[in-house]
Amino acid sequence: MVATLRAQWILIAxxxxxxxxxxxxxxxxxEFHDxxxxxxxxxxxxxxxxxxxxVTELSGGDASGGLPQRVSEQLGDLRWQKPYSGWYWQIERRSEPRGVWTSRSLWDQRLPEAVEGEEVPLGRVHxxxxxxGPDGQKLLVLARTLVTEEGSRWRVQVARDQAQLEWLEADFRHELAWALTGxxxxxxxxxxxxxxxxxxxLQQVRRAxxxxxxxxxxxxxxRYPEExxxxxxxxxHVLATLRQQNEAARTQLxxxxxxxxxxxxxxxQITREGAGQPWAMRIEAQAELAHQHVRHYLALARAEASRAALGKRANLAEVLAKTLAAFETIFAERALRWERCWPAICWVVGDARDLIELLGNLLENAARHATSAVAVEVTPETCAGEAGWRLRIDDDGPGFAATASGAVPADEANRDASSPELLPRAGLGMTxxxxxxSALGGTIVWTHSERLGGCCVSVWxxxxxQTRSPQ
Amino acid sequence: MRLLLVEDDPELRAQLAAELRQAGFAADVAASARAATAWVREGVHDLIILDLGLPDGDGVALLKAWRAEGVSIPVLILTARDAWFEKVSGIEAGADDYVTKPYHPQELLARVRALFRRAVGTSNGVVTVEGLVIDLMAQQVRRNGQPVPLTAKEWSLLEALVTRPGRVVTKDFLRARLYHDGEDPDSNTVEVFMARLRRKLPELHLTTERGLGYRLLLPRGRGS
Structure with a gap:
């Protein structure tokens, strides 16, 4: 299987x-040979x-010693007289008295039997x-058998060396080879x-x-050719449909x-009115459980929807500014000190809503555990040859026990979806x-905060x- | 403190209104964006609890419209939408707090009180004027540690003025605030209650703006 279309085309051509x-x-x-x-x-x-x-002359007994010379002159070519020239004739009386007349070019040789063992049919040229032939030549022979009026049978043969034809063919092949190579x-x-x-x-489409x-x-x-x-x-159309589906899915969520x-x-609320009643407690517990499941899976569904953020980018600075403004409002009672440090423009991949969801989960965790301060910093960083931005959120809370990003079991998806063990916990935000x-091709890790002494989450x-995710 | 509760779910609306009233708040209810806007234009509330999924409009768009009209009443969004981009969107639209359903009543009340305190401009909801301590959360006035007895309507009047320091509060506004359940007040009712308030709390710098209403001047750093 050839990998590239171009290679396939070239090989086929x-x-x-x-x-x-x-x-x-x-x-x-x-064709040339024929x-x-x-x-x-x-x-x-x-x-x-x-x-x-x-033959008529010979049959009439008018043969003479100058016959070869005369025939050759009659044929009009000196090669009939030159020994072993490749051009030969031979007349043979095959009835008694037998006799053979040949061209001078045959010298002391005779042409071999054209058709061995049987006669050439009368009147036909074979x-x-x-x-x-002589001197090992390969000959093209024409032979004829005839019977004269007095009843004698004659065999007449002419021959020529095929070497000349072969030379012409070779020359033609040579010329043909050059022509066809061209x-x-x-x-x-x-x-x-x-x-x-x-x-x-296609390359233009690939770049686009x-x-x-x-x-x-x-x-x-x-602009492209019609096809x-x-x-x-x-x-x-597919891209637009995917985006519409994604938007519709978000709305429906x-x-x-x-x-x-x-x-x-x-x-x-109704069950709280009947507080103390066993039925009320059981219903409230089930309602709480249902709510937590809903919250858990809706949050995961929203996170998974971020995988459809194909081709979207957002300015992390703007997203951070508006998210932190919301946090200052929502966590106003905590009177936290929010330390900010990021450039005015830092584009990253992803839909702004997904980035807000990411920042919201991380900042909420920091704000809930912070004693008095949360620091947010964004710096440029190249990871595995890819340009990107490093986001660090530090807090001065009690710190994060696990220092690895694998706090949630890998086999979570395979567990019973209604299990209370799977209920939202501190790990939901992390998940x-x-x-x-992961959907955006970045990395995330939780560590001890050197800056504020609590927890630090570092996101790249x-x-x-990217075509591949950095390790 | 008078609240407007905007919630389309009748069960939840009734429950929540009952809890708010039980906690000492005066609560009006609205089941739709249209009804809520009608209440908001009266301008008699100190705080609005707003659900986002209303039958005749989106709560965020409604809030933006109110803010665009100059409505500055603190708004707490109470909604089932718990995505962070929805929270940020709500705050950007002009909300002052955001609580998601299902909520715990105690948490909601605490958030309402905190928001009210922030709106008044004090950290604990207490305003002090020349030895007079007005506790907005406890709905109580003390002079030199001793409670000063006020009727519900006197307190409502005082609260309306204290939470709008330095601003002219019209008689119509005060009248609507005092009588909101189909009561039909006399034309000089506000003046009568204002005169009682001045007698009971002479420390207040309460001025009459002729033809407009009343203005309460509070010293700087009145909160504690």
Missing amino acids: LGVTTLSLAALALWLQN HLEELAVAELHHQLDEVTAV RISSVV VAALLLAGGLLQSYLGIRP LEAVRSGQTEQVTG IAEVVAALN GALAHALKTPLAAIV VSRTIV LPERF
């Missing part, structure tokens, strides 16, 4: 080009006719290739260009999606909280915080969404 050109080369070679052979045969056929004309290079260059042009819109993922844009932007534009439109908690509150931080959040 390479394969198709190679196969196509190989088939083309084979076909062209065969064409050459047909030309050679046509020429030999003519020469066979010329030589056959002599063609045989690769017959071994064509292959052009086709491959075209394929590479096509793959580049074809991949470019990266911008969405990292929070720079909310939708895939840019890709349809995919981009579908992607944007709020509505669910209201719908469940208000009657629960009424039930609790919610850890869930949100990336500036942009």
Whole structure:
């Protein structure tokens, strides 16, 4: 399996080009070979006719010693006279008295039997290739058998060395190889260009999606070819739908909280009227239990919803400012000293509401346990090569017993959801915080506060969404 | 102290109103945003307890509208919405405190009293004027350690003035505050009660703003 589309395209183009050109080369070679052979045969056929004309002369007993010379001149080519030139003729009387007349080029040789063991049918020209001739030559032979008027049987053969044809074929192959190599290079260059042009819109989409993922844009932007534009439109539709679903889910969570908690509150109030009655105590206990379950799972559901904050970023400074303002109001009676230290702009990933939920849980824990002061500090920090921000919340409370972030059992999800052991406790805020931080690709850890002596929670959040979470 | 309770759930509204009255607060109730706004425009309350999920509107939007109109009455949001972004949103809209349901009555009363104290500008709800100690939480006035007996209407009048120091409090406002349950007061009732208050508490710097109403001047650092 080839990993990249470009590699797949190039390999396919390479394969198709190679196969196509190989088939083309084979076909062209065969065609050229056949064409050459047909030309050679046509020429030999003519020469066979010329030589056959002599048979009448020989049959009439008018043969003379100058026959080879005369035939060769008649054929109009000196190669019939040059020994072993590759061009040969042979006339053979196959009835008594037997006799053989050959071209001078055959010298003291004879052409082999064109068709061994049987006669060439009368009146037909028989063609045989690769017959071994003088000097080991491979010959193309045309043979004819005829019977003259006086009844004598004759065999006439002309032959030519195939080496010349083979040389022409080799030369053609050589030329063809260069030509096809050029064509292959052009086709491959075209394929590479096509793959580049074809991949470019996909790379553009990838960059646009990266911008969405990292929070720079909310939708895939840019101009694309029609086919890709349809995919981009579908992607944007999916992104918009996801956001709408997320918003609807958040709204419904709020509505669910209201719908469940208000009657629960009424039930609790009613049972308090009957305080001291066994039934009232039991109902109140169950109502409290139900409320705590609702609170627990709604909080977790909201935290899990933060995973859908694709492409969203928020200025942590603004979120902190408004969250702390709310804390100063809600915890006004505690008269806590809130120490602030953060830059005016510190963008981090995530929906502002998720960040408020995270900060709310962390600050609430600090405010509840602090004796007199809570310090909030944000500093830039690069973690595993990713730019981000380190948020530290210190308090001067009694401190946090566990110094690791794994205070909540990992197998919590597998436990009985109605178990009282799972009821909200101090760990709910931690679980919610850890869930949100994990969804945003950050890290969180609780330690002893060196600054104020109580607990310190340290959160690192990336500036942009990462492809991997830091360890 | 007179409170306005805005809650659409009838059971909870009745329970809560009873608890508030039992704790010594005068409580009016509203079941909808429209009814609440009508009460708020009368401006007779010292504090509003506001539910967010009202049948005819969102509580946060309602609160923003009140603040935009210049309503400065302290508001405590009492709601089932317990997400932190909802709490922050509520405080940003102008709420002074935020309590989530189900609530514990004692905690809610404590938060109401604390908010009232903050609204008055004292840390413990006690105002001192020349040896006169006005305890807004205990609804009691002492002079040199001895209680000064006041009727409920006299106390209501005094509370309205003490919680609005330096500001003109109109006769109409005081009349509406004194009579809010269908009672039909005489036209000079406020003047009669004001005269009684001046007689019983001569230490107060209470001035009459002709044609407008009354103004109570408190010395700086009157809270303790």
